[in-house]
Amino acid sequence: MAKKNKRYETSSKILKAATQVFSEVGFAGARVDEIAQRAGVNKATIYYNTGDKKTLYARVLQKISGEMYAHPSENIEKVLTPVGQLKAYVRNIANVIDRNPALPNIILWEHASGGKNFPEEASIEIAKMIEMLINILKEGEKQDIFIKTSPILIQFMIMGSFMLYKTSNPIRKMHTAFPREVKKSESNLSGTIADEIEKYILKAVKKEN
Amino acid sequence: MAKKNKRYETSSKILKAATQVFSEVGFAGARVDEIAQRAGVNKATIYYNTGDKKTLYARVLQKISGEMYAHPSENIEKVLTPVGQLKAYVRNIANVIDRNPALPNIILWEHASGGKNFPEEASIEIAKMIEMLINILKEGEKQDIFIKTSPILIQFMIMGSFMLYKTSNPIRKMHTAFPREVKKSESNLSGTIADEIEKYILKAVKKEN
Amino acid sequence: MAKKNKRYETSSKILKAATQVFSEVGFAGARVDEIAQRAGVNKATIYYNTGDKKTLYARVLQKISGEMYAHPSENIEKVLTPVGQLKAYVRNIANVIDRNPALPNIILWEHASGGKNFPEEASIEIAKMIEMLINILKEGEKQDIFIKTSPILIQFMIMGSFMLYKTSNPIRKMHTAFPREVKKSESNLSGTIADEIEKYILKAVKKEN
Amino acid sequence: MAKKNKRYETSSKILKAATQVFSEVGFAGARVDEIAQRAGVNKATIYYNTGDKKTLYARVLQKISGEMYAHPSENIEKVLTPVGQLKAYVRNIANVIDRNPALPNIILWEHASGGKNFPEEASIEIAKMIEMLINILKEGEKQDIFIKTSPILIQFMIMGSFMLYKTSNPIRKMHTAFPREVKKSESNLSGTIADEIEKYILKAVKKEN
DNA sequence: GATGAATGAGCGTTCATTCAT
DNA sequence: TATGAATGAACGCTCATTCAT
Structure with missing residues (x-):
């Protein structure tokens, strides 16, 4: 403006x-x-x-983590049940990644390098996010609809599958060895992929009755 | 000698x-x-x-992928039920990663870089491995104990959670922001971590009755 | 300014x-x-x-050959008789070499190495130059004052004597073995040396009557 | 043996x-x-x-100069007239070069580098050779059949034309710019080439009557 | 007499960074 | 505010040379 x-x-x-x-x-x-x-x-x-280069990288990291961990909170509080909240949580992550194609790579670079350049501010954002997940899972446990889980592992299952999916795209296409089912890929997570992961995560966490 | x-x-x-x-x-x-x-x-x-440096890196990649994708098959054929096989599959991956601490980082570097240096031989090994998982999941479906799943996403959930867990270790310790539950960590997967992931994956995949 | x-x-x-x-x-x-x-x-x-080094060398070669083969043409067309033209041709070469002390060495390096780095542009300049000599000699033949000769060999006699003279300077001075007459040397060709070579070349080419 | x-x-x-x-x-x-x-x-x-490399190079230089400057003397003393001797001198050089294809290049490398590695022994051989030429030319002068000349320049005309001819072979073939007459070449000097040079040198040196 | 393995010194080139304008 | 020009410090790699056998 x-x-x-x-x-x-x-x-x-x-x-x-x-x-x-x-x-x-x-x-x-x-x-x-x-x-x-x-x-x-x-x-x-x-x-x-x-x-300098380091400062520039820090700015990138900061922006990335800001986008990553700010938005997901948006729609979650409006949802009342833990199941709905967990669904929203997964879906929000997928949305953010779709909107920021650079995100999965950068997160992986940082993980691979042991987070040498990870700024404190970014980890605050992540922490807030995980806290959100912790609360959702705790509430589910309290209502006796979720089993007891390790939130960090759940987080890694969600993030890991999304990020490996996104970044494996070129690899899967490049190499002839992979089975046909593996080679087909969608560029966005928010469609089928997020649906599937959401389903798996919910099943993994929900108490059978 | x-x-x-x-x-x-x-x-x-x-x-x-x-x-x-x-x-x-x-x-x-x-x-x-x-x-x-x-x-x-x-x-x-x-x-x-x-x-030269590239050749050296290629050798590292080759050795890593050899170790990664050869061993997991070992114990699987001895197990008869799909549930048992899937458990063995997850556990074997955890074992291999524990025995090769360099593995998660290198795989992540490669993913992040779009697999520019990934040797064809390595992808053959991965392909064999995924085929194994595909067969386990198919058999489970046929026996009507597993739901229909996307094997590649299951694979990414397993690998992703293991690798992010391993590589997040320094990050989690470095930053003060994280909740206490997140900061404690075990250096080996094969204990509690593998148990948990195994449980989640099985629940995610099994048909409720 | x-x-x-x-x-x-x-x-x-x-x-x-x-x-x-x-x-x-x-x-x-x-x-x-x-x-x-x-x-x-x-x-x-x-x-x-x-x-890079190669590019730099190419530039040097280009400049050298430009200087070598552009100037000699200057004064030749003004001269009318083949004898006068041939004299001018020899003298021009001597002048160019005197003005570019690096020239003989570089030409010899290139000859010795089989012209691996010789740029096409440079050979175009040389070709033009030789064509000039060919015309002079042909005209002399037609007027029945020159014998039939091989232009390329005449060219090599001129260039060869000039270049060996120039480059032999340090060798002749360094070694004690040479006869006195050989050791004295003039740093410029354009004086006595060019006079002598001019005389020899003309005698070699002129028809006796 | x-x-x-x-x-x-x-x-x-x-x-x-x-x-x-x-x-x-x-x-x-x-x-x-x-x-x-x-x-x-x-x-x-x-x-x-x-x-080491320097020693090896010195040995090569020594052998080369030995071959260069020993043989030419062979047939000269048998010939009685200065004209015959000069012809033999030129022809001997051509023969030696033909028998030692490495010779022209190495001599040119040495000239180009200012004779930094030229061994004293080699220059003794060259000196002997030039002395031979000096004697031939002096005798010709005394008999009033040669003009007064500078032996070193005559030497350079002979050597220069032979060596440039030999080493220009790849250059002449490589580049398209050269006139047709220049591109054809014979691999040996001892045929037409030596005939021509011999003729030019003799005409250059002989007194007209 | 001969060699596979190893190395120190140096070379061409790159790259993040600074300087003058 | 922005940039063309320049640079110091490395980096990947090569090469003449030596060492152990």
């Missing part, structure tokens, strides 16, 4: 390009030159505008 | 060091100097003995 | 230093470090400004 | 291979590995048998 200043525009272009590049090749593999080129700015502009 | 081939011994030292370094920092982040130092050999020896 | 383009100035310094170094030790013997040092720039500047 | 010892055989193979390689790419461009491979021996054998 209001005409933003030029600096901000440049900053946005840089951040967008950096997100792309870092997600494709990771921190060590990323070239500042490449980021500058994709952003359509001079390499020195990155240093002038944002700072 | 028998005097071993000198070249082979050197090669082993190099491969071991390379596996470590690549798993810690990935291909782009790895320094040949560092690998040489950890192997206790001169940098040039790596080139004399094994070849 | 007018403020020159900075990049161009750097480029010139690099090209000059490169010409020197390549002429002294050839392509394989040249060290990029040495070129950078003589040019008074950082080694990386060479890559930023010009490109 | 007598069965030579093994060391000598190895030494010969090495020297032959080294001569080839040095003539093709010069001292700086030569790789000890390549020489070893062509000689069919282990790289370490070169050091054991002959010494």
Whole structure:
């Protein structure tokens, strides 16, 4: 709306390009030159505008984790039952990932590298998110409809399956060895994939009667 | 003992060091100097003995995937019921990961990078493994004890949770934000962790009656 | 006076230093470090400004052959008789070599290496030059004042004597074995040396009557 | 004849291979590995048998110059007239070059590099050779059949034309720009080429009457 | 006499970063 | 605000040389 200043525009272009590049090749593999080129700015502009490579990466991480862990909370409180809340939780994650294609790669880069660059702010967001899951699962237990579970493992099952699915796309297509059922893939999670994972997670967690 | 081939011994030292370094920092982040130092050999020896950085990485990938996807089959055929087989399948994966600490990181690096360096041989091994899972799940369906599932997603749930668990260890410990339940961790999967995942996967897959 | 383009100035310094170094030790013997040092720039500047070692060498070759084969034509067309033209031809070559001390060495490096790096553009220039000589000799034949000759061999006699003379300078001085008459040398061709060669070439080519 | 010892055989193979390689790419461009491979021996054998790269190159130079400057004298003394002697001189050089294909390249490498590695022994041989030419030319002058000439320049005309001819072969064939008359070439000097050069040199030197 | 294995020194090249404008 | 030019510090790799056998 209001005409933003030029600096901000440049900053946005840089951040967008950096997100792309870092997600494709990771921190060590990323070239500042490449980021500058994709952003359509001079390499020195990155240093002038944002700072060094590490700072730039930190900004990317921060933005990513902000998006990751802020939105999911949106629709959950409106839902009343733990089952509905857990469904919403899974679905929100799928939505966020679909809206941020760079996210799974970056999270995996960070996991692989042992989180060396993971900013404290980002882990606060994650913590809030997990707390949300903990509450949902606890409430389910209290109502005697969920079994006792380890929230962190449930979290990893959800995130892990989504992220491996997303990032395995090129691998599955590249190699001829895989069975046919494995090679077909959908680019979005929010359709069939999220449906399935939601189903598995719920079954895994629900008490049989 | 028998005097071993000198070249082979050197090669082993190099491969071991390379596996470590690549798993810690990935291909782009790895320094040949560092690998040489950890192997206790001169940098040039790596080139004399094994070849360039890419070749070395390929060898690491090959060894890793060999170990990953060969062993799990071991105990499965002895088990008769699909439930037993699925349990063995999950447990075997946990065992392999425990025995090869570099494995989760390297797999994640590869996923994150879109499998640019993934050797065809490795994907053959993975394919065999997934085929195994497909058969188990099919048999379960046929016997009407498993629901219809997407094997690749089940696979990703198992692998994803194990690998994220393993690699999240330093992150979880590093950051203060996480709830207490999340911070405690066991270094091996084969104990409680595998038990839990096994339970969730089975519940996710089994038909309720 | 007018403020020159900075990049161009750097480029010139690099090209000059490169010409020197390549002429002294050839392509394989040249060290990029040495070129950078003589040019008074950082080694990386060479890559930023010009490109890799091969590209740099190509530029040197191109400039050398440009100078070699452009100027000789200058004064020849003004001269009317074949004898005068041939004299001018020889003299022009001597002048060019005198003005470009790196030239003989570089041509010899290229000859010795089988012209592996010789750029097509350079050979076009040489070809034009030889064509000039062919025309002079043909005209002389037609006027019945020159014998029938092989132009390429005449060319090699001229170039060969000039270039060996120039490059033998350090050798002749270094070694004590040579007869006195051989050791004295003039640094420029354009004086006595060119006079002599001109005389020999003309005698070799002219028809006796 | 007598069965030579093994060391000598190895030494010969090495020297032959080294001569080839040095003539093709010069001292700086030569790789000890390549020489070893062509000689069919282990790289370490070169050091054991002959010494380091410089020593090996010196041996090659020595052998080359020995061959170059010893043989030409053979037939000259039998010839009585200066004209006949000069013809023999030119022809002998052509023969030696034909018999030693590595010779022109190596001489050119040495000239180009300013004779940095030229051994004193070699220059003694050259000196003897030039002295021979000096005597022939002096005798011709005394008999009033040759004009007064600069022997070193005559020497360079002969050597220069032969060597440029030989080494220009690949260049002339490689590039399309050259006129047809220039592209055809004979691999041996001793035929037409030597005839022509001999004719030019004699005409250049002989007194007209 | 000969060699497979290993290495130190150095080379061409890249890359994150800074400087002058 | 932005950039073209320049650079220091590495990095992957090569190569002449040595060592143990």
